[in-house]
Amino acid sequence: MGRYGALGAMTLLSTSLLTAADEGLTLKVTYDADRLGDVAEEPVTTFTKKPSADLADLIRQVNGVSGIRMGGRGIDPVIRGQRETQLNVLIDGAFIHGGCPNRMDPPSTYASVNSYDTLTVIKGFETVKYGSGGTGGTVLIERQTPMFDDDGVVGHLSTTYRDNAEGGQGSLDLAAGSESGYVRVVGDYDEASHYRDGKGDEVRSSYLTRSAGIIVGGDITENTTIQASYDRNEERDVSFAGAGMDSPKSNADSYRLKLAHKPAGSVISKVSAELYRSEVDHLMDTARRGGKMVMSAPSESNTTGGRITATGWLGAHELTAGVDMQQRDKSGAIFALPAGVKKGLLWPDVSIDQVGVFAEVARHLSAQDKLTAGLRYDRIEADAASRERSFGKTLAELYGQALSPQTEHNVSGFLNWQHDLGAGRVFSANLSRGVRTADATERYMAKSNWIGNPSLDPEKHQQLTLTLHGGDQHPWLVSAFYNRIDDYILRYQHAGASRYKNVAAELYGLELEQAVRLGSHWRITGQLSYTVGNNLDDDQPLSRIAPLMASLSADYSRDAWEAGVRWNLAGAQSDVCLASSSCAGLDVTKTPGYGVVDLYADYQISAGWRISAGVENIFDKTYRLHESRDDVFDPNPVQVNEPGRQFWLTLRGEF
Structure with a gap:
């Protein structure tokens, strides 16, 4: 097993449902801010060990989580019907905002x-600890401090082959040091050509991606640690069936600095400070799409931020408090090649600045009850500095209103109650109000056929979530949620252009999970999720809402062998808001249901080596997710199809 803290472990914490996604990455699914009492000894949900092009593709196996496909890379996650900047995604504590307004990255x-x-x-x-917004959920992608044996060196390497798209992946993770300090280097290379769907048709999805990083950490004093890191990600020649352009280049540089101090003899148990900077340089063009004129769209997205957090105890109250800030700067334009004539703007030098203060407090009311509450305030400033004309119009003419700086004062909070019912069963209720400000694209997009709205009000989400879980060898979970949204930011079609407005909306749904162990080697797992979204102003469905989703898996484990089969199911989605209808939404078409079967196996060759193999979509079904983007190469209005049958093989070594 790995030696990077939780690396490679399959563990259950009292604060979450936890499963291992693959050897080397531990995945936690948290339904509440905390947990109370005895919980199941095993997680409810298991995950196949399939190799994934990116992390969003991996977490689509989580109940209630989906993803929008546009090509072979850049799966855009959706949690309970919320997406894009309704989700907070932090990479080792840092925000990074993509350089493509069309969400290629x-x-x-x-x-x-x-x-x-x-x-x-x-x-x-x-939770209110991870920045403003996050009304739909939070995804934390983190690194742990390495744990060393006597030789002072740990690491892993892996290589993967996929036959559909003739793709391959290789990675290296190596750390050297001791308890007082270490250096860790990571690198990854992944390349694929266009894959084929179940009909054998080619789907534009090729890509080449490579990344490298270095992390240096250690002790400054007995109670103070420091960590600095730098990561470089490069995307090359990425093709998208669901977009009018491809991306020949995208670079991202991320810098992070972390300090942590544990005061001695104080009510404060830990103080941490973090700074980060991410810089994305993105390019789109139509060079591979044919036509006499090539359009090129370079853009930049830079994010600077940080936070200071203190945790401790005030009597019987466990308290976390802090301040955070984030500055997002985005710019982009469109040029006609080869002359290089500027045709218009994407983001007209947009800046969105946020400063927030937050606090969370938890208290045990009794041996059976725990109460957790959180509150945060955010001051938001948004402006577009450029006053250039775009596509022949001034920005005021394009937006239909004069431009001026916007300021918001947003207050969010939650109240969470957990009650131990005994016999390993826990009930929890979470009531919250979350506020999300409009992002740069929603406010200031400046294309002739895609126009932002600078005067959008922030979304206000009032949510209630009820969860009941329990079981021991046969864990189960039931979770229901209702979300009433004031000033929901709706993208719609009007006069040949995409636009944005505020409406009243609702999202609600149900999630069920059950696992049953049969003897000492077999485990059967089932999960089901259902989400409904409505535009209450127009009495129409919201666009891109997943249909009824379910899965059933059987896993076998004995000695050095693990194997399993997973049946992924989706119902038809007929509650749609079509772009071609009076509803003027983003849905492409009604989507039929499907059932797809995956097989996978894993064998421990030796103490440090294991081999895994599998077949995805074994019956070569042609299917698509309802939320995915429309395939611009298909004459019929359909979403981008998922891959057809695909065999994969992975070899992994640890030392």
Whole structure:
């Protein structure tokens, strides 16, 4: 097993449902801010060990989580019907915002599966510690401090082959040091050509991605530690069936500095300070799409931020408090090649600045009851500095209103109650109000056929989540949620252009999970999720909402062998808001249901080596997720199809 803290472990914590996604990455699914009492000895949900092009593809196996496909890379996660900047995605404590307004590179694209140790999915708004927004959930992609044996060197390497798209992946993770200090280097390379769907048709999805990072950490004093890191991610020749352009180049540089101090003899148990900077340089063009005129769209997205957090005890109250800030700067334009004539703007030098203060407090009311509450305040300033004309119009003419700086004062909070019912059963109720400000694209997009709205009000999400879970060898979970949203930011079609407005909306749903152990070697797991989204102003469905989703898996484990089969199911989605209808939404078409079977196996060759293999979509079904983007190469209005049958093989070594 690995020696990077939780690396490679399959563990259950009292604060979450926990499963291992693959050897080397531990995944936690957290339904509440905390847990109380005895919980199941095993997680409810298990995950196949399939190799993933990016982390968002991996977490699509989580109940209630989906993803929007546009190509072979850049799966955009969706949690309980919320997406994009409704989710907070932190990569080792830092925010990174993609350089593409069309979401070719969501934040999770810039985190290699093999370069991080833990992945935490927090559903809903159940913490205020990880920045403003996050109304739909929070995804934490983190690295742990290495733990060394006597030789002072630990690490792993792996290589993967995939036959559909003729792709391959290789990674290296190496750390050297001791308890007082270490150096860790990580690297990953992944390349694939276009894959084929179940019909044998080619789907534009090729990519080449490579990343490298260095992490240096150690003790300054007995009670103070420091860590500095730098990561470089490069995307090359990425093709997208679901976009009018491809991405020949995208670079991301991330810098992080962390300090942690544990005061002696104080009510404060820990003080931490973090600074980060991420710089994304992105390029889109139509060079591979044919036509006499090539359009090129370079853009930049830079994020600077930090936080100071203190934790401790005030009597019987466990308290976490802090301050955080984030500055997001985005710019982009469109040029006609080869002349290089500027045709218009994407983001007209947009800046969105946020400063927030937050506090969470937890208290045991009794041996059976625990109460956790959180509150945060955020001051938001947004402006577009450029006053250039875009596509022949001034920005005021394009938006239909004069531009002026916008300021918001947003207050969010939650109240969480957990009650131990005994016999390993825990009930929890979470009531929250989360506020999300409009992002740079929603406010200031400046294309002729895609226009932002600078005067958008922030979304206000009022959510109630009820969860009951229990079991021992046969764990189970039931979770229901309702979310009433004031000033929901709706993207819609009007006069040949995408636009944005505020409406009243609702999201609600149910999640069920059950695992049954049959003897000492077999485990059967089932999960089901259902989400409904409505535009209450127009009495129409919200776009891109997943249908009824379910899975059933059987896993076998004995000695050095592990194997399993997973049946992934989706119902038809007919509650749609079509772009072609009076609803003027983002849905492409009604989507039929499907059932897809995956097989996988794993064998421990020796103490440090293991081999894994599998077949995805074994019956070569043609299917697509309802949330995925429309395939611009298909004459019929359909979403981008998922890959057809694919065999994969992975060899992994640890030392």
